Amino acid sequence: MKSLPESKDLPFVSVEWLHEHLGGPRVKVVDATWYLPTDSRDGASEFADSHITNAVFFDIDAIADASSSLPHMLPTPNAFAEAVQAMGIGSDDFVVVYDAVGLFSAPRVWWMFRVFGHDRVAILDGGLPAWRAAGLPLASGAVSGIAGQPDHDVRFIPQFKSGLVAGFDEVLEYIASGSRQVVDARSAARFEGRAPEPRAGLASGHMPGAKSLPFDTLIDSEKGRLRDVSSLEEVFAAHGINARSATVASCGSGITACVIALACFVLGHPEVAVYDGSWTEWGGREDAPIATGP
Numbered sequence: 001m002k003s004l005p006e007s008k009d010l011p012f013v014s015v016e017w018l019h020e021h022l023g024g025p026r027v028k029v030v031d032a033t034w035y036l037p038t039d040s041r042d043g044a045s046e047f048a049d050s051h052i053t054n055a056v057f058f059d060i061d062a063i064a065d066a067s068s069s070l071p072h073m074l075p076t077p078n079a080f081a082e083a084v085q086a087m088g089i090g091s092d093d094f095v096v097v098y099d100a101v102g103l104f105s106a107p108r109v110w111w112m113f114r115v116f117g118h119d120r121v122a123i124l125d126g127g128l129p130a131w132r133a134a135g136l137p138l139a140s141g142a143v144s145g146i147a148g149q150p151d152h153d154v155r156f157i158p159q160f161k162s163g164l165v166a167g168f169d170e171v172l173e174y175i176a177s178g179s180r181q182v183v184d185a186r187s188a189a190r191f192e193g194r195a196p197e198p199r200a201g202l203a204s205g206h207m208p209g210a211k212s213l214p215f216d217t218l219i220d221s222e223k224g225r226l227r228d229v230s231s232l233e234e235v236f237a238a239h240g241i242n243a244r245s246a247t248v249a250s251c252g253s254g255i256t257a258c259v260i261a262l263a264c265f266v267l268g269h270p271e272v273a274v275y276d277g278s279w280t281e282w283g284g285r286e287d288a289p290i291a292t293g294p
Helices: 015-021 042-051 077-086 106-116 127-133 168-177 189-191 229-238 257-264 278-282
Strands: 027-031 094-098 121-123 181-184 248-252 272-273
Touching: 015 027, 015 127, 094 127, 106 121, 106 127, 106 257, 121 127, 168 181, 168 248, 168 272, 168 278, 189 272, 229 257, 248 257, 257 272
Parallel strands: 027 094, 094 121, 181 248, 248 272
Antiparallel strands: none
């Protein structure tokens, strides 16, 4: 059996690697499937129908700040620790995250683990589609359960990394000072204000000075994987963005902004902050400045 990946080898592991290590005492598999409210699909139900053997379901909407009116905002460090401990995940474990699309919501959970100080986390390259294509083991059953074969004394000790998260006031200051570039993962039509937001009651447009980088331009759609390094560099350059500059990533509600954070990580800039409230917060506030057009 191969050893666990070194930090330099992250943030991906292959389906072959996971298959070889599946069921190991320190390898925990997490299904992070999540869909937009307009998709009429449910990640938990799909998990119950079919998932990678030994995986547990990470409910992005439930492992969140219940006191916030915004969707799936980060929980407190202790609440996150309690949730992942209940899944059988401790600080000594190596976590592999995947989603049913290939690469969509898994980066959000990858980012969440890193926010709470857990760098021993990777994304399954190609996600569930790649696992299925390889003919590897699947299981079905309820969402609840324990990942792998954990010890009884599982303990996750969170260490909050504030630099990976940005709030409204911080983003407002970055825009005013130009101290960080703000990069928006929504579609160009939504960014420019030509298309309505999927959530009702939100203004259309973007933060003044922000740059548009639709998250799907970073993904090889045929393979459901992040593009290779040279292609990523070309995409960033084509959108006038320096992937190695101080950056805040934003999107609709903090999910696909994490794809931008992932791409920057691959390009050598691991400290990208994600604006957790994203456009759901910004576009819903009367005091937020908004621009339209390219």
